[in-house]
Ligand SMILES: Nc1ncnc2c1ncn2[C@@H]1O[C@H](COP(=O)(O)OP(=O)(O)O)[C@@H](O)[C@H]1O
């Protein structure tokens with residue numbers, strides 16, 4: 193009856209929505225670009241999906257006059273392209289990590305582990321998610337190479353391990369959304385107080401070379417990224433990292449360089465120091481190295497900083513600011529055996545202007561509960577007469 197088809201002011205209920213989404217999904221199976229093209233951008237797909245959904249609604253509810261809610265479009269979108277049940281957590285600002293172990297899921301929300309139990313009805317659903325991730329990254333994971341490290345559509349880092357090298361399917365996601373902080377956010381989160389906030393800003397403005405030290409998970413990359421956001425927009429910034437963690441969306445002259453390991457796709461490795469070398473030729477105004485780990489890149493980074501790349505940032509794994517000096521010295525001397533400790537110190541004092549040490553406290557469950565800027569050191573470019581660093585603790 194006509195009256196039944198009059199949906200004036202009516203909201204679609206769960207069943208209606210499910211049915212609509214189902215019929216749009218059926219429809220797109222026959223549309224070539226939906227099936228074959230992974231390169232098109234998501235907004236484009238979203239528009240197309242919207243049109244299809246609208247058509248479907250008009251067909252089904254002849255006299256409809258309700259708005260197509262964004263929520264419905266999003267639901268459809270994550271069914272078709274997104275990561276289904278994961279989607280919600282990827283969008284959640286408070287969730288930093290997602291772990292899937294077969295059909296179960298664990299998340300870390302505000303530093304606390306939450307066991308969500310079984311979230312997939314069977315393992316096929318998990319493999320479906322893996323397929324989506326694969327098709328987005330155009331990389332593969334299979335019995336021969338049962339590992340995949342890649343980026344999700346939003347920049348989240350994802351690593352997959354599948355049997356037989358593991359007992360279960362493991363998908364680990366470091367959610368990007370959560371590391372996208374501003375300096376103000378970190379102030380609010382008590383990482384540092386107002387005094388340090390101002391000095392940090394000045395340090396970036398005055399093109400200081402900054403080394404951020406701390407243990408894993410202490411927030412080094414996060415702080416580095418927020419500082420990098422303060423760099424004036426007209427500068428050439430070269431960012432060297434292993435995985436795309438550091439992101440500057442607002443800067444037009446950012447050059448991202450990624451290391452790579454030997455793999456099925458590439459039979460040669462490109463390491464950090466090679467990328468630093470390339471950077472020197474690209475005349476970058478600032479160099480950002482995600483984390484110095486090996487001796488060759490430590491040496492080259494210091495060389496680059498000593499030859500006029502001011503305002504550069506990097507991070508290092510260390511247990512204190514002094515430990516960071518020690519680690520750098522060791523790395524440099526490891527690389528060039530003819531460099532003695534005095535020369536290494538000289539290189540470091542000239543290259544680095546500011547050292548920031550981030551401390552993190554853990555609670556009884558080993559969850560990180562407090563990250564704070566514990567040491568803020570200014571490093572004089574000359575050593576003392578006795579050959580020691582001249583440091584000023586702020
Ligand atoms: N001040 C902070 N408050 C709350 N969470 C933070 C803070 N700084 C960093 N984080 C979170 O801690 C996690 C680890 O940070 P990251 O910068 O990757 O550490 P690191 O580079 O030292 O290993 C990230 O998920 C990030 O969102």
Ligand SMILES: [Mg+2]
Nearest residue numbers: 412413414483
């Ligand atoms: Mg890091």
